[in-house]
Amino acid sequence: MDLDDHPTVRRLAENVRRRDAHSLADLVQDGAALRQLARECGADDVGLVEISRPGLDPQRDEIRRNYPWTKSLLSIVVRMAREPVRGAPRSVANLEFHRAGEQVNHVCAAIVAKLEEQGIRAVNPSMGFPMEMYQSGSAIWVVSHKPVAVEAGLGHMGIHRNLIHPKHGNFVLLGTVLMECEASDYDHPIDYNPCLECKLCVAACPVGAIGPEGSFNFSSCFTHNYREFLGGFSDWIEQVADARDAIDYRRRISEPETASMWQSLSHGANYKSAYCMAVCPAGEDVIGPYLRDKQRHLKEVARRAGLRSARLRRRSGGGAEIQEQDREAGEQRAQAALDCRAA
């Protein structure tokens, strides 16, 4: 068969001819149309940034290493429902984090599909996981969404380091689409930070990861909130590997923690905190109840913090009494396992 006569090859040649006929100016897409496309695909807000923006200096080389053709970035937010994130049960909050996260990925994938139909190369790096584990040592993510969203005028990072959208507050998850095309116009950072500097996030964090001046202790948040991701998972595997037998395993890991790890493996990894986000009153749609009744807002924050204080003391290794209780509980679990075997 003459391959040049094959229908697929003929159609491809025609498409390439048509594409080559485009002038560079045709590759500059109308900014308003790109924003409209993102909204039609389900984004709650959107902004555009050129790759040469100084705010992207720390990640430009990294982005271009993987996708050298990137000329502009489309940044989107998807709003989360507030009450599921605010309440104490983390299973409810996690449902909302997973739902909104999936939505971010779907919206970005839909935008990429539409752009591809128009002959524009585009990719949608993940909103969270999966990430590039082989890059550990440098950033394992393909795009750092927060600085892109800031440059796209979608908000600023508050004291807790989450992006606060001027309307939806910090109850948003972020996505970025890398595009081959330039846009006719770009967005810019908003001229104020929606953060109120109330420092409720500082008080609510169970492991003190957020400093009142805006410093962030990565390791504290990572070890606690991300117990069932990455480092915490490795720790669990090592406990399994090091345990001499089932009874020794039960001494090391409590049954609820085993069950929680199973839930994460079977239903998607679960966050253990996000209380910094839960308590944040910033944003036009969010601030109302805080302004109306600060005392009530504070009481609710305190109630949530109270629920976690024992865990906090245990995790920080403080309190010999609690360590003793932990040891006794481990022994009881081991004894129960022995009784069970003997029966």
Ligand code: B12
């Ligand atoms: C890495 C990461 C984390 C890390 C670090 C958090 C952070 N502040 O950067 C950990 C595991 C702690 C984390 C936790 C959470 N995350 Co997170 N996370 C990311 C990720 C993958 C990259 C963040 C990033 O760009 N960091 C770098 C810069 C821009 O941020 P920074 O605040 O200045 O970072 C400082 C520290 O993180 C530190 N650092 C970063 N990496 C490392 C590595 C080491 C070894 C060390 C020592 C320090 C360190 O150095 C930076 C400079 O001070 C993004 C997804 C993505 N691909 O963008 C989601 C993302 C930032 N996370 C998000 C969320 C929702 C959370 C949690 C609420 C999780 C949850 N559901 O419980 C918490 C909130 C913690 C907090 N207050 O920041 C959302 C934020 C949405 C928003 N409105 O801003 C994002 C954007 C995901 C998304 N697509 O929406 N996350």
Ligand code: SF4
């Ligand atoms: S809780 Fe208060 S201090 Fe913390 S980020 Fe939100 S508004 Fe800013």
